[in-house]
Amino acid sequence: MSNSVVLKIDNLESYYGPIMAIRGVSLEVRQGQIVTILGANGAGKTTLLKTISGVMTPAKGTIELNNEPIAYLEADRIVKKGLVHVPEGREIFPLLSVYENVIIGAYTRNDKKQIAADLEMVYNYFPILKERGKQKAGTLSGGQQQMLAIARGLMSAPKVMLLDEPSLGLSPLLVEEIFTILKRLNKEQGVTMLLVEQNARVALEVADYGYVMEIGRIVMADDAKKLAASKDIQAFYLGVSEAGERGQKRYKQRKTWR
Amino acid sequence: MDFWQLAISGLANGSVYGLIALGFVLIYKATEAVNFAQGDFMMMGAFITIWLTNEQYLGFSFWLAIPLAILIMALLGYLLDVVVIRRMFGQPQIAVIILTIALGFIIRFAAGAIWSHEPQLLETPFAGREVHFGGLVLGFEEVAVIIVTLLLTMFLFLFFKKAKLGKAMQAASQNQLAAYYVGIPVKRIQSLVWALGGSVAAVAGILFASKGAVDPSTGLLGIKAFAAAVIGGFGSLPGALIGGLIIGLIEPFAAYGLPAGYSQVAPYALMLLVLIFRPAGLFSQMHKKKV
Numbered sequence: 001m002s003n004s005v006v007l008k009i010d011n012l013e014s015y016y017g018p019i020m021a022i023r024g025v026s027l028e029v030r031q032g033q034i035v036t037i038l039g040a041n042g043a044g045k046t047t048l049l050k051t052i053s054g055v056m057t058p059a060k061g062t063i064e065l066n067n068e069p070i071a072y073l074e075a076d077r078i079v080k081k082g083l084v085h086v087p088e089g090r091e092i093f094p095l096l097s098v099y100e101n102v103i104i105g106a107y108t109r110n111d112k113k114q115i116a117a118d119l120e121m122v123y124n125y126f127p128i129l130k131e132r133g134k135q136k137a138g139t140l141s142g143g144q145q146q147m148l149a150i151a152r153g154l155m156s157a158p159k160v161m162l163l164d165e166p167s168l169g170l171s172p173l174l175v176e177e178i179f180t181i182l183k184r185l186n187k188e189q190g191v192t193m194l195l196v197e198q199n200a201r202v203a204l205e206v207a208d209y210g211y212v213m214e215i216g217r218i219v220m221a222d223d224a225k226k227l228a229a230s231k232d233i234q235a236f237y238l239g240v241s242e243a244g245e246r247g248q249k250r251y252k253q254r255k256t257w258r
Numbered sequence: 259m260d261f262w263q264l265a266i267s268g269l270a271n272g273s274v275y276g277l278i279a280l281g282f283v284l285i286y287k288a289t290e291a292v293n294f295a296q297g298d299f300m301m302m303g304a305f306i307t308i309w310l311t312n313e314q315y316l317g318f319s320f321w322l323a324i325p326l327a328i329l330i331m332a333l334l335g336y337l338l339d340v341v342v343i344r345r346m347f348g349q350p351q352i353a354v355i356i357l358t359i360a361l362g363f364i365i366r367f368a369a370g371a372i373w374s375h376e377p378q379l380l381e382t383p384f385a386g387r388e389v390h391f392g393g394l395v396l397g398f399e400e401v402a403v404i405i406v407t408l409l410l411t412m413f414l415f416l417f418f419k420k421a422k423l424g425k426a427m428q429a430a431s432q433n434q435l436a437a438y439y440v441g442i443p444v445k446r447i448q449s450l451v452w453a454l455g456g457s458v459a460a461v462a463g464i465l466f467a468s469k470g471a472v473d474p475s476t477g478l479l480g481i482k483a484f485a486a487a488v489i490g491g492f493g494s495l496p497g498a499l500i501g502g503l504i505i506g507l508i509e510p511f512a513a514y515g516l517p518a519g520y521s522q523v524a525p526y527a528l529m530l531l532v533l534i535f536r537p538a539g540l541f542s543q544m545h546k547k548k549v
Binding site: 053054055074075076078079080084085086087091092093094095096100104105107108152153156 | 422425426428429432433435436437438439440441442443444445
């Protein structure tokens with residue numbers, strides 16, 4: 001844990017209209033880590049990512065990227081500073097070609113040589129995208145669109161990559177494939193990632209550190225291995241069921257944080 | 259011979275409709291707002307050019323007046339977005355529509371107050387020249403209008419195909435949220451699209467004024483251009499141009515073959531037919547999102 005902190009969030013609050021969706025979240029992501037945020041539907045995970053990437057404006061709190069404040073900036077400035085958000089549900093540009101989609105990820109950059117090198121690197125991890133380069137992106141399958149969204153994010157040469165539910169709507173085999181690639185990117189290219197997932201099992205497998213979010217708050221934070229071993233996480237996020245002493249159902253019990 | 263004469267003048271008119279329709283579609287695609295003042299933009303572009311170049315006003319050289327007029331209209335389009343339209347963000351679409359309709363009225367009366375309601379003609383260096391082509395006698399202006407429209411369309415095509423800014427405009431129109439995520443400054447891009455819409459309107463106005471007189475109510479033919487955009491499939495650039503050409507072609511032939519009164523209805527009748535049988539337009543670019 002000696003690596004420097006790349007992304008530091010302190011006491012962040014954010015509203016969806018009148019609803020307070022993020023209620024004072026603080027967290028840290030260190031260089032080269034994969035950090036995961038677990039949580040059920042409506043816990044505020046996506047809102048948190050949107051607030052970090054500047055698509056939503058926070059109401060309160062600070063966000064620092066390499067000790068530089070980035071909260072309240074426009075989204076495009078934040079991408080330029082090195083934080084990219086790979087959104088959930090494969091938000092691609094359907095009528096542009098696959099190649100154009102990938103290359104537009106480098107919109108904020110001007111160093112042609114490095115962009116070309118990064119394109120090679122990205123194609124290396126996602127050979128299918130090179131193969132389908134000329135095709136319209138809207139004609140790709142769901143899994144390929146998810147790969148395209150990740151590849152597009154990589155093209156901005158991010159210091160931190162926010163990933164929102166890369167497993168959404170994909171078959172178990174594809175989930176496995178995508179997470180293997182993410183892990184490789186992290187190990188081989190040193191890409192730091194903040195990963196939001198409902199699929200806690202795969203997320204905890206690849207992550208170094210994890211946070212658990214419920215109704216807008218962080219309720220638990222620990223090393224991914226310890227989280228995976230925790231009884232609460234096993235029962236509520238990993239679906240491990242155990243019979244209690246009197247065979248009573250787990251839902252009658254209280255979580256440790258409540 | 260009659261046929262070709264009618265066809266050429268129809269194509270020339272249609273080019274102007276097509277260019278206005280192009281403005282409609284450009285702005286609609288990028289910002290999801292319909293600019294009902296696009297026809298009045300065209301009229302204003304025409305009057306600004308007249309003001310710059312005609313002897314009775316400033317009397318600049320024709321070749322200086324054209325880029326100046328295009329630049330002024332681009333600037334006006336840009337400012338309109340920054341100052342007015344952007345504030346409407348989050349309001350229902352109908353609010354923007356009413357706003358642009360009102361804006362059309364304002365432009366019309368302002369133009370009347372500044373340049374009077376008299377029809378005026380743009381003084382061009384090639385007024386009255388004729389082009390002889392295989393037995394046809396064509397007005398130089400009509401041929402120029404068609405050629406300029408073709409060139410402008412080609413330029414726009416290449417701009418959207420090759421230029422980084424053009425790609426960003428396409429991206430922002432196809433998926434605004436994703437455009438934010440990849441770091442495209444969406445708001446600035448939208449203002450630039452309004453600027454582009456303004457300059458295309460200026461070109462349409464210059465072309466229109468060089469082949470016929472304009473007065474402040476000329477902008478009302480924006481409605482015809484709207485019909486053209488609908489026929490082409492609102493949202494398709496080539497569709498808008500072709501829709502304009504179709505309407506331009508129908509008019510002279512309808513006037514030739516149908517009793518007076520019916521011929522003016524022909525473009526709208528066609529629009530109705532297209533809406534009934536191909537509701538998405540002739541060249542629709544629809545895309546269903548995969549879940």
